[in-house]
Amino acid sequence: MSGKNQTIISEFILLGLPIDPEQQNLFYALFLAMYVPTILGNLVIIVLIRLDSHLHTPMYLFLSNLSFSDLCFSSVTMPKLLQNMQRQVPSIPCAGCLAQMYFFLFFADLENFLLVGMAYDRYVAICFPLHYTAIMNPQLCLSLVALSWVMTTFHAMLHTLLISRLCFCANKVIPHFFCDMSALLKLACSDTRVNELVIFIEGGLVVIISFLFIIMSYVRIVSSILKVPSARGIHKAFSTCGSHLSVVSLFYGTIIGLCLCPSANNSTTKETVMAMMYTVVTPMLNPFIYSLRNRDMKGALGRVFCKKKFSPFYDFGFLH
Template identity: 55%
Template structure:
């Protein structure tokens, strides 16, 4: 049998968004600005909920976790992209690439699970209001979040281990701005059938199960809302769910477009644009969609901002 000479690669070249240096720098500046807004907005949400005792309820507990996850998973990709652009290297080591892949999968899955848990929380609040406090008790909330973190880490570890056993011996050019599953699988010269099977079985199970649970929750919620005789009551119930539904559609729509569309349809553009939506845009919009329309959160944010401003003013005055 003829032996083939392979040059095994130890780093990847992340092409980013454009071959043009000027366009790449402009887009990087744009996304870095959005990243700063994401970090600031979600940090304020976490601080506001932590400092205001009136917001120590299951709904805001899950919201603060969602804000934390948004900070984490957008931080796994955007800073690396900015550094690569500023240094004009665009490279990432093999170990660094797998590390980025692991944390990205973990945080994206956690986002999906939290959206599911938040839908269940709204279901209990609207459909079983008299039993809400007994069902959504603090112990259950902590156990849910802890268990979901374990599941997401195990799922990410499975994909990372499978990826680490592949050989990358052809091109090291990744047509993406971070190390994601589909772009990396295209570069492998090994048999990737196990990886693809894992994406369409385990990945689909962990992605579609929360989505189906969200749909079931909202079918029950809407059925209950339609039975409310008060127009004002219906309006308040719908407004409570509207923000969550918007984020669910945005998140799941783009994620399904990337990971569960036919492999023949995957191109650099079709992979990158939806990834930007759920990696950069969605985490940035979440604080606005979920919180700024909520009076309690608005009040808590104002108090937090006043305290921060007063603290900074005192520090400057003392100096």
């Protein structure tokens, strides 16, 4: 590639969503109405788990981290999208673009690992109920959460550093509403084979291994549930896993749909719609899934807001 075709990029232009200009205000109001409940819903879950000692269990330790991840994951893209929808030139600085990509990868990957940890927690709770407290001890739970944060840091930093070494051509228009890694690779003038290889091997393994682990956990869970003689026991076991299974279906369903449904003609539109699903819709629905389907969360909401018994400290030593 000749030097004249390369330039120093100081900012990128985010093309945004494929909507008509006259519908811009309508979609702005819609996305704002979705973003506010996302923030409030996840904050409520975090606060409830923090304040109510009945929720100081391994499952809710994972859930509080998942809610924090959802809150941040949505906040990585939504504020900038809302800002750009009100601007004539929806730009983002190059450094800001790399930062947005880093945190997008970070919190997406963090949610992936936390869902694996929650699947393991449900597996132990149902398959080894008598040894649950001994297996899911505070040290193991905190180690799993810390490992999730460390691995996501490495994953996001690796891809961000690989992107930052690339040279970009004069075309600085990103056909997306945020700095998507695949969109940036298409704008690069330099060789991207290393990036693509790392994405295929490292990124693919992270998602595939995590998904297979969750599938294996639920195969064992279902096998154990079917051995329960009473219908009440079966219903209780399924209700225990129902919320987590719903969140897993939303998260991985979008990824599978994006990978298994290729569309050469409107791939950009499809990727944008799918991205809206996992950056906006899923983080908004997760708090409702865990609050509306979860009796413990409803009870905690009543205890905290009625100013009954609660603990101001995260006394994780109390396990159920």
